[in-house]
Amino acid sequence: MHVVATAGHVDHGKSTLVRGLTGQDPDRLAEEARRGLSIELGYCWSELPGVGEVAFVDVPGHERFIGTTLAGLGALRVAMLVVAADDPWMPQAAEHLAALDALDVRHGLLVVTRSDLADPAPALARARAEVGRTTLRDVPDVVVSGRTGEGMDRLRDTLAEVLRAAPGPTGSDVRLWVDRCFTVRGAGVVVTGTLASGTVRPGDVLETDEGEVRVRGVEALGRSRAQVSAPARVALALGSGAPRLRRGTQVVTPGALVRADVVDVRVRPGERPPERPLLHVGSDHLEVRARPLRPGLLRLRLSRALPLRVGDRGVLRDPGSRRLWALEVLDPAPPPLQGRGAARQRAAELEGHDGTLAGEVSRRGLVTRELLRRLGTPGDPPPGALLAGEHVLSGHRAEELRAALEQAVRGSGPAGLAPAAAARAVGVEDAEVALALVRAPLSLAAGRIVLEDAAVALEEHERDALAAVRADLEGRPFAAPTLERLRELGLEGPRLDALVRAGHLERAGRGVVLLPGATAEAVRRLAALAQPFTAGEARAALDTSRRVALPLLAHLDAAGLTSRLPDDRRRVRPSRPG
Structure with a gap:
């Protein structure tokens, strides 16, 4: 259509x-x-x-x-x-x-x-x-x-x-701008509007300002449809229990956009709009407070939160003079402005903004993949970026943090720093970020980040044993060696404890010995499952046996990476947004 x-x-x-x-x-x-x-x-x-x-x-x-x-x-x-x-x-x-x-x-x-x-x-x-x-x-x-x-x-x-x-719509997430809402006998609440992106079907659960709604029926151009894809004029039957939605409400894929009450925008012409213009975006309008960052750049404080993305277009209107200013959303999740010169510094950060994934990573320095998706810039990390679990770091930010991490570890003494402490020392919240920054002259030993010259030197038979373990786990990183296999390789008792402390092996539960980084990889695989998941689903995702899966899951529970529910299913605990 x-x-x-x-x-x-x-x-x-x-x-x-x-x-x-x-x-x-x-x-x-x-x-x-x-x-x-x-x-x-x-x-x-x-x-x-x-x-x-x-x-x-x-x-x-x-x-x-x-x-x-x-x-x-x-x-x-x-x-x-x-x-x-x-x-x-x-x-x-x-x-x-x-x-x-x-x-x-x-x-x-x-x-x-x-x-x-x-x-x-x-x-x-x-x-x-x-x-x-x-x-x-x-x-x-x-x-x-x-x-x-x-x-x-x-x-x-x-x-x-x-x-x-004319170009087609961009993005697969649903964005429907409501312009009418009424009640129909037998169908309950019905909304009509323009579907700007995505596909809607009966049974879909969508998100509004008033909470989630379930689509009971879809109609377009006078006919019931099994599905409708953007761009389109549609009517959605939401049932008798649905809230009445005002004109301007967006009906969207749950969690797909940033709900912004502060947003940085580019306007043209560049002269300053009034302090309290009306913002028109989609079929919505609301009063905002405009703060200039420099000519052509504004920070808007919205009277209520709107689901927005980078690149959204709108209009600022002065109700008195009826003048209009073109508006482009640059950042619906901006940092706070603090201190003298903050507005000028923020304007410099927004210069040359192109709305691309690489541009967003470069400008933010450290950002979660989830936020990038909600901003409307999903995709694989750009060249030069560092992936740390669910976080993406720009090359420049990664080098800054590595230098800070090395300085912190040098000041901590021979024992080094635990990953969580290392993360706090460089001003980030997630230990995975600190672990991703480890490279010479830093290394991981006994679960701590240390200088390489503080790491334990390996004897020849230990190097051979570790090489054998790596060969056993190649292709199946969670097929942990049995106790008999470890004894065969001479990896038991104090010798095994020393190699674990030195970071050459990782204990991931009672009787489970894996290669370093296995815990983080397990969490990544489990996070890709539908949440919550059963032990059997976890075992299949990790491609391992019950002998390994059950103690590994207990290890993840104890580490606070997963949580066990009363029905014995588990879910991965979300990382903190960045």
């Missing part, structure tokens, strides 16, 4: 144009019919040959309803700007065009209507000059008459070409 917004001044023929394309009347409210203008968002649909289903969002053209207009335009990427041949360039056409430009809408077409009432050439020339200064500068134009039908076939063909060239 494709979704197209119509924009333009009141009484310039937008609704007539949509009626001619679809055979349906977008002005469905009694008040709209009485007054002869759109005061709410109207929806119609049709099919275009070679394109398929097309839904039209007809937005109000009257200046009093600019908030509703922005709600209709906010989630869409294709627009028809409509101007009349028998009228001059009008204020609402300019305001709608400014909104489309601010929302970075680049695909659509310019339509001059009422060509039967006046020569369309002057109106077309003026409109092309205005459009030429915006993101819609390259759109095609069509001249039509809604009354006589002249030009309508060319309009359909041109619109089809535009829709075929």
Whole structure:
């Protein structure tokens, strides 16, 4: 499906144009019919040959309803700007065009209507000059008459070409912007809106400001559907127990976005908006407090939290002067501003922001993969980055922390530091980060981070025994050697204890001896399971036997890495966000 917004001044023929394309009347409210203008968002649909289903969002053209207009335009990427041949360039056409430009809408077409009432050439020339200064500068134009039908076939063909060239949605997470909510007998609460990304199906559990909801049914363009993918106009039946949702609510994949009440943004033009403008994003709007970081960069404090991602587009509006500022979200999870010069320093950090995964890792230095996903920048760590469990460190940040770690270990004496203490010493919370930083002249010995010259030297027979253990565990790192195998290799008693203390082997439970790093790898594999998991599922994930799995799980419980539930299942304890 494709979704197209119509924009333009009141009484310039937008609704007539949509009626001619679809055979349906977008002005469905009694008040709209009485007054002869759109005061709410109207929806119609049709099919275009070679394109398929097309839904039209007809937005109000009257200046009093600019908030509703922005709600209709906010989630869409294709627009028809409509101007009349028998009228001059009008204020609402300019305001709608400014909104489309601010929302970075680049695909659509310019339509001059009422060509039967006046020569369309002057109106077309003026409109092309205005459009030429915006993101819609390259759109095609069509001249039509809604009354006589002249030009309508060319309009359909041109619109089809535009829709075929328009980019598809990005991302698989559901983002539905609600614009209406009502109750239907037998279906309960129903919401309608524009599905900007993802796919919705009956049975899906989604997240709203009011908590989670379950989708009972999905309808699009008047028909029930087994699933609908973005972009689309959809209605979701949420059942009688669902909360009533306000216009502007986002219905999203649970945990997929950052719920932000403070956000750093780029605005244009660069001059300063008022201190308390209105923020329009998607179909939502709310009051915010704007703090300049430098011209063109702002920190916004929102009156309520919104689910946002890096790269989201919106509009700041001054209700007094009606001026608009284009807005791009740079960081929906920014650090606090503390101390003199903090705003200037933050502006420098945001310079050159490109919204890529590499850029996010470089700017944040240390970040969890979960936060990167919610920011909308998932993927494998970029070249030069260091992966430490669920954390990603930029190359520069890793080198800074390594230097600090080496200094801390040198100051701790021959015994070195436990990983948790080492993490605290360099200002991070997760011991996995400290372990990932270990390299010469540091090493791991007896579970502690020490200088290499403090590590235990190996005798030849010990090196041979360790080589044999590594060979046994190659390909199956959790197939721990039996006690008989350890005796055969001479690895028992004080000798085995010394090798464990030196960090050459790792005890991971009663009678379980594995290679260093096995515990962290076990946690990584178990975290990939559906939570909570059974001992049998853990054994399969680790590719090992009950002899190893049960004491290893008890070891992870004791270390606080997993938690055992009353029904004997377990779950991996989440690492702290970074």
